Structures are given as C-alpha cells and as structure tokens.
Amino acid sequence: MPELPEVETVRRGLAPRLVGVTLESVWTSGKPLRMNHPLDVRGLRRTLGEVAAVERRAKYLILTVAGRSIVVHLGMTGRLEIAPRAAEREPHTHVVWSLSSGADLRYVDVRRFGAVLCAADPAQLPEIELLGEDPLSRRFTPARLAELAAGRKRNAKTFLLDQTRVAGLGNIYVCEALHHARIHPEARVDRLDLSRITALHRAIQDVLRKAVANRGTTLRDYRDSSGQPGENQLTLQAYGREGEPCPRGDGQIRRVVIQGRSTFFCPACQRRS
DNA sequence: CCGGGCCTGCGG
C-alpha cells in the first residue's frame, strides 16, 4: 500500500494521540514479518515507556520511546492504528501495544511484507542508513536530483523506485510523477537534460504534496491510523487507467511491465528524450 | 538487468 504520502498521513494521525502517552505493554502474534524475520520481542519489551516523537523517514515511521526507537515499515498491506482496547482484534494483527490513554496501538498486516524493528539509534539500522534523499526535504533540489541521476544508466522508472537514491516513492507516485513531467518511464536518467530534471523534481514534489493534502491514495487496503481511507485515488492521471484517454492530450494510457511492476504512461506525451 | 520469492486475498 503505502508510499510516502500514506505513511505521512498515518504519522499525522498518530502523533497527537501518541506523544506524551506511555506504551505500557506489548503483545505479538508470534508470526514472522518481512523476509521471515521473527519479531524482536525482547527488544520491543525494552522499548516501552513514554512516546517522545512520531517521525517519518521515507516510508518508515519512527517512534521515539524512552530514548530508544520503534521503526515500522508498512510493506504492502500493513496498518498502524489506534483502537479502543475493547474493540475486537482484526485477523492478521501482529503487534498490540497497550497505551496509558486506555486505547491500543495495533499493527495489522495481511501479507506480512512489513517490518517492526527496534533500535537504540535508528540511524544505524541498515534499513534507514541506506535511504536516499527525502523528496519533500529542503535538501532535495533540482541540482541534487541531477547529481543523483548523473552517470546512472537506468531508466527513469527503475531509478525512482530505488530507495537508495530518492526515498519514498513507490509504484503509483512514480507513474504519476513521470506522467506529470512528461518523461517516458524507459527514458535513461543520465540522458535527461537539466530542464527535464527540473520538471521531474517539480513533478515529484507536486504529486506528493497533493497526495498528502488528500490524505493518501486508497485503491484497496490503505487506511490511516483511524481506519479512514484517503481521497487521492480520485486525482490519479495515469496509474490504473490503461486504455483511458490521457487527461492532457490525445494519447491513450498504456500499461507495460518494468522492473516487474505495472507501469502506466501516455506514449503521446511522455518522451524518452 | 531480470526473474522469482516472500504472503494472503480478490476479481475475472
């Protein structure tokens, strides 16, 4: 499910209900998550106490708790939600924290592609350390994007999905940003001139900011921390629109597979060079 | 780079 805008929406929902609240105890389902990694139950038990901050780094949520951190990645179907303690647990609930506020914080993940990690210093986790530039940060400028793209003999789609360069985009927003910037998903990134890099930079930021304002894209599974779907699916220009007219010209949206992922683009307005 | 795998569910 979740790319940067969805994770940011979850963060904004959680922060006011977690900061200053104490994680009193934790329960786990016993099932492994991403890559069959068992949950670190002892680490989670050591990471109880008052929540000082709820932050986001790319698609990761970072809860600072009593000087340590809980790091959550939602994979495809993960959800972090606040629920009344008395509410029945949904199937595929894998972690439940009891909060001093009387509610639960619950991690639910049908496909178990997500991760719940803990660490004394999250910056030292390889998952976090290896992340590239956050596209909504001040450091992400057209010049920075040009630097990241220089010398990379990869197509634009693959480049933008690579979390070690620009971190936070996934399949939907890569399709949308490339469409917005009129760049063909198979355009080689080291051959984009500065004006096209600048257009891409702007498209990435515009697409992500709009999606955050719309509280994320819900195609199927995504829900925020209150269980509410987002609204951004109503604004998608290319993703999921195979065969429909391009909203911006006389082309027709096509679907191809790049990097094993469905890729939607308009052959009329998105150019390779 | 590609293909496959992880896991479950849904829709054709």
Next chain:
DNA sequence: CCGCAGGCCCGG
C-alpha cells in the same frame, strides 16, 4: 484456476 496487488530482497 489464473493473474494481479501502494514493497522489498536475493541469486544468477
């Protein structure tokens, strides 16, 4: 039954 799904990892 088959293909597909907002992510990521690994081996060849």
